[in-house]
Amino acid sequence: MWPRGIVEFVRGAADLIFPNACLLCDAPQAGAELFRHGFCSKCRHVVTADPAERCPKCAATVGPHTDLSGGCPACRKRGFVFDTAVRLSVYEGVLRAGILRTKGSGGEPVAEMLGRTFAEVRSAELRALNTTVVVPVPLHWRRRWTRGYNQAGAIAREIASAVGVSVRPDWVVRTRPTEQHTQPSASAREENVRGVFRVGRHASFAGSAVLVVDDVMTTGSTVAEVARVVRAAGATRVAVAVLARA
Ligand SMILES: [Zn+2]
Ligand SMILES: [Zn+2]
Structure with a gap:
């Protein structure tokens, strides 16, 4: 379990790097989700699936x-x-x-x-x-x-x-x-x-x-x-x- 302060700090940093919404569909996201991709998990799944x-x-x-x-x-x-x-x-x-x-x-x-x-x-x-x-x-x-x-x-x-x-x-x-x-x-x-x-x-x-x-x-x-x-x-x-x- 991460100390609450650290979690909040990471979220805050993520919000600074990315806007707090999916770059593709504008759905509001928690900072951690966007930290790496900038996309919500649904959009990321659709964009990366090539059947x-x-x-x-x-x-x-x-x-x-x-x-x-x-x-x-x-x-x-x-x-x-x-x-x-x-x-x-x-x-x-x-x-x-x-x-x-x-x-x-x-x-x-x-x-x-x-x-x-x-x-x-x-x-x-x-x-x-x-x-x-x-x-x-x-x-x-x-x-x-x-x-x-x-x-x-x-x-x-x-x-x-x-x-x-x-x-x-x-x-x-x-x-x-x-x-x-x-x-x-x-x-x-x-x-x-x-x-x-x-x-x-x-x-x-x-x-x-x-x-x-x-x-x-x-x-x-x-x-x-x-x-x-x-x-x-x-x-x-x-x-x-x-x-x-x-
Ligand atoms: Zn999205
Ligand atoms: Zn061809």
């Missing part, structure tokens, strides 16, 4: 008897240049709501907590990639300026610190803003992101194993374009990590 079968190459949800040699039928056609993709879960429900929160004001702690949870829950998969550098999908500077931060950058920081490698947010640069989620088809999206990224001035990708991090992967066009750019710059392996796969 669906997924493609080892593109992390898309697949049916039980799908032929997964060299990817699922959908991504075999696309010829993605990344080797594999890891996801926390599917883009729906609480996780989708949480990701939308990361884009609003006060979204950064939500992105950090989702990133930390991702790194914890998928620790074995992420470590097995033997990444040498973590690179977030960059926002165009104008969008980063209006949002105040890059949500993919916050997620990437958490993953990089959990696997013990450095994160290089300036190694890939977005040269023009793109309209997000307005192109319905994969080919239209591919067209939309072609040539949008370039390698940053201080980047050194030669011989590296890159982990490209983003919040959501829908058609895969964006992460595939970043993968193409870093491969062209000398990366020997490229993997992708996304919080949610649509």
Whole structure:
């Protein structure tokens, strides 16, 4: 049994670090519950449960008897240049709501907590990639300026610190803003992101194993374009990590 004073002190400290409510559903929480995660146990359970079968190459949800040699039928056609993709879960429900929160004001702690949870829950998969550098999908500077931060950058920081490698947010640069989620088809999206990224001035990708991090992967066009750019710059392996796969 902990002395009452200590328990109260710890609770008080937790309240200072986290607001006294779940970052995803706003349900009021005791300090101890939020001390590690910032999420209530219900939200944490929903966000970390990923019961669906997924493609080892593109992390898309697949049916039980799908032929997964060299990817699922959908991504075999696309010829993605990344080797594999890891996801926390599917883009729906609480996780989708949480990701939308990361884009609003006060979204950064939500992105950090989702990133930390991702790194914890998928620790074995992420470590097995033997990444040498973590690179977030960059926002165009104008969008980063209006949002105040890059949500993919916050997620990437958490993953990089959990696997013990450095994160290089300036190694890939977005040269023009793109309209997000307005192109319905994969080919239209591919067209939309072609040539949008370039390698940053201080980047050194030669011989590296890159982990490209983003919040959501829908058609895969964006992460595939970043993968193409870093491969062209000398990366020997490229993997992708996304919080949610649509
Ligand atoms: Zn909650
Ligand atoms: Zn696939």
